[in-house]
Amino acid sequence: MEKLVSIIVPLYNVEKDLMRCVDSILAQTYPHLEILLIDDGSTDSSGRLIDQLTDPRVRQVHQPNSGQAGARNKGLDLATGDYIIMVDSDDWIRADLVEMCLHTAEETGADLVLFTSYNVNQAGEKQYVNRNSGHLLTDAGSVPWNKFYAAKLLSDIRFPLGYWYEDLGMIPAVVLRAENPVKLNEALYFYQTDRIDSQSNLVQDTKFLEVIPMLEHVVSEAKRLSVYNGNEQEIEWLYMEHLVYRTVLRKIIDLKDHQLRKQALLEVRETMQKTFPKWKRNGYMSGSGLTACLKKIAVRLYLAGFIRLGDLVWKIPFEKRRQQTGF
Structure with missing residues (x-):
């Protein structure tokens, strides 16, 4: 039986970039996906955009605004996959991300596959991010989106609510928990660096x-x-x-x-x-x-x-x- 991979996408007022993200997920070369789009109380057209999707793999969830941590936690509560990845709604992923990570996990027995990314600015210029060893806390990064998780790693841990940098409060503990982390040097994720409302820019x-x-x-x-x-x-x-x-x-x-x-x-x-x-x-x-x-x-x-x-x-x-x- 094919492994199911859950993809969690929290979204809030991202109508400009949302479909680029969603299209990159729908275009994955590995098809057996559960795509959880968590609309965290958007006031723009983001919620309507996801409601128009008819792909049976997509599950649309609308909830009152609770912040990115609350949206991700909702996704984790609902996910039923053997593996989980998280994608920010204004970023996008390479078409073979899931296929490559799943193959690596199944071949090596990895419970955590780490990959790298490109930083992309508004001009479309790319900058490769080197992760060094990949599995040390300072190399792996505190972000949730450059990782492919065995679901068991996330079964009883959630993002802390009500803080900035909620990723930092959770992800390093997950990395420490992994018994067999494996690193890929491939840049499989495209991170938009200069979004106006990003915490990293405020x-x-x-x-x-x-x-x-x-x-x-x-x-x-x-x-x-x-x-x-x-x-x-x-x-x-x-x-x-x-x-x-x-x-x-x-x-x-x-x-x-x-x-x-x-x-x-x-x-x-x-x-x-x-x-x-x-x-x-x-x-x-x-x-x-x-x-x-x-x-x-x-x-x-x-x-x-x-x-x-x-x-x-x-x-x-x-x-x-x-x-x-x-x-």
Whole structure:
């Protein structure tokens, strides 16, 4: 009997990009699919668009707005497949994603297949994302969409509600739970990087510091699932990547209010000191080569309170690079 693969797509007000996503799923070379389109209270035409679909593999679900976490959780509650993937509604996937991942899982006995992706900007330019080892927490990524899951991995775990970065609160625990993760170097997913309303493109005061309770949630879930012991360094490095490097060098640098920047940097420093007192000597590097060195220097300057020096080392060059590359 053919394996059933459930594809969960949460959607909210994405009428412009929605059908590109759905069409890429309907065009999969592996046909035995359960496609769960979860309309999370859209106020545009998104709900009407999915209701027009007649493919029997598609199940349309409409619910009051509960956020992306609530929509994904609904999909997980309804999924009946042997395997599960998640696709964001403004992204799209390669036609052989399911076929390639399913073949890999069945051939190797993998309970988690990780693949890589392309970042795509509004100009249509693509940037390949290298995942290195693929299975370490900082390589695998905290996003749910670059992974092909055996359903059992997700049977009793859900996204935390009411937070930004809910992916970060759950996905690393799932990765730690996997007994046989396998990585593919193929870029099977196309991630739209410069969507206007993306959390990755918005700075609303210091709400991005919700990475802290999400990282704490990873710890509690890892302990609940009995995968914390033996993975302490992985979790410490997860804190390093998401709270120290990404928050300081991608979020805090965009705050225009100098006092808010100081307060946010203080919270990062105090959290790391409380959770991992020896974090400055744990050997973690974000990236490689000169970039990794510059990141390390900039982080130390920012967290020591030398904000202008940090900007000279990192923010100004980073902005120039972003303008030049489009990413």
